Amino acid sequence: MKTSPLLFFLGRPFSPLYSWAMRAREAGYRRGVFRSYHFPVPVVSVGNLTMGGTGKTPMVHYLARLLQQNSFKPAIISRGYGGTAQGPVNIVSDGCSLLLDAKAAGDEPRMLAETLPGVPVLTGIVRRLPAQRAVDLGADVLLLDDGFQHLPIQRDVNLVLFNTDRLAGNSRVFPGGDLREPVAALHRATGFVLTGVYEANRDRAQRFRDLLATKFPGIPTFLTGYEVETLVRLMPSGETVPVAAATVASLKGYGFCGIAHPESFRETVQGIGVDLTGFTGFADHRQYSDSLVERLISTARKTGADFLLTTEKDLVKFSGYAHQLPVPLYGIRMQVLVDEEFTATVLRALRSRRPSS
Template sequence: MNLSIQTYWRELASGRRTEPADKLVLLFLTPFAWLYSLVLRLRALLYRSSILKTHRLPRPVVSIGNITVGGTGKTPVTAYIARHLLAQGYKVAVLSRGYGGSLEGQSCVVSDGASIMLSARECGDEPYLLASTVAGLMVVIGPDRFAAGQLAMQQLAPDIFLLDDGFQHLRLHRDLNILLQDFSRPLGNGLTLPAGMLREPPTAARRADLILFTRSPKGAATPVTIGAATACLASHTIVDLIPLNGGPPVPFSRCSGQRVLAFAGIADPASFFAALRTEGVNLVQCITFPDHVVYDKERLDKIASGMRESGAELLVTTEKDGVKLRGLAPECANRTMLARLELTIDKPELLHNALLGLLKHQEL
């Protein structure tokens, strides 16, 4: 998909475009959205009626996902939960699809908790990022998360599974269903694909046990939720910068007074750039790439030329992009920093108690 078309569609689907011409585009797409929604409702009904079978793993499964297309901060939330459980002494395995990796479609162990066996190009950027930034975390990829879980049980014997981006993966039973929604636009324009950002009709949120509203502003009130799920507010804060070439983190104040070029290939790059501006970063240029981008020579050259033309003194990108930046010209790599995010939850005890309850029940 052409990037300009992709950007236009995201703005349209999120409800940011409301001109008459935009409404005509929506009018054209809406019948397809109705058809898509009908198919999804039928699929959910088949699972509820046990016509399509749900499979259960022998350890608790916590699903972390959303009902919109990308950009709600699933990876930081997965990392937060994994670190909390690991700190309690539990063996944790993440089950991920491995989207964008060359081994997508196969079930493979990315990390056994001690060593990483696959590269980001092989397993995908998000599984590799989790494996490389959360010490002791086991990560397994596979399109069928039940089969991936069975592989994990055979080779790794975890105490608990985290199902990454698993809200729609109804084939696998989950013991705790966590739904992430963007605070500012939790349902986009309220329509399903292709007219909106919803992967499922809004009523699918009733399957959630806990809803985290991500990117919540300070002091915000918790929105009204669909169904009986408990809700919490979560925010992502850039806490420091990690040099791409290695070395200890440096304070975010390193950006102060410098001309900064930011680039990102994530689901919602605009939110990343906005977060940098909110912190007072002087962005002289922003370069947007598609989500799960492969940084080939053409894209790496685009970053290098952007740095030279803008006179940028510092380059800032996400940790997710950082795992794929091998081959970046030394003149750029030496100036590139990865923005490290920290997740804060307003009522963490609700999440912690739910996780503890699962594990205590498992031990009985």
């Protein structure tokens, strides 16, 4: 999410009021004025303090895989932002079958459901309702996607993510800045995660980690990165098939995406050796209409592209167009790189609360 400095400037006089409201809300939950719900299974929240993308969904994906590999039965609970399904409980996947498409579910829940067989994915505005349904489906751990500000659900692990290239933005609270809450809200976290760390910004990440350690002693900070796991090709049937990244190396491709920070995806595309003939960045959670798809195809053809390339999150929205695409469409699947200390910390916290069998 990009907001102009002018809007931040105009909104600055209202930041203290918004900040006060968020502090009062937190105090209300802490003192029991507002009800919060405790579940019989452990809960992991993945969220952020800033507006815009910090890599929450890739982290949720990583954690779901990690938990499966360690004999947990995770389920993912999401707000379902951008989806048209408005029921109190919307089951995107029950762990066996995909039940909602990207338009109904939202792009991120649908992508998680497609790429995590065996993991139920549910959405709903009042998230305790899909959370309870997930427990009824047999989940023994709940993953809250974008859950830091969702105080009605108590949690055992409360991860706050920061994009290393953007960190805390201008450090002012909305609408005068890009913080969802005052910085003091970070005391609720059980761990900080800096995402997108690589050699060029590692010093910046280390300095921010030192700052967090000073301001919030006792809360660990973990550095994480990304790498391309594979490409996935959209077939005419609407199914996706993994293919090696080398498939498109040195070929001419046209890139596009609808994510919070499109330039980061552009850099990823260039990093796998694609000869990029052009690139279009859209707003996060962009829905693709017939006319927009036609325009993308026309533009790609004019630039001499052999194929289209997008994020895996965007790819799930194209299953209805798969049969009419005149050129191949690929999505890039990313994976999160973490250290052993991070995985050990998460698993230790969850095992301490895991129901005895």
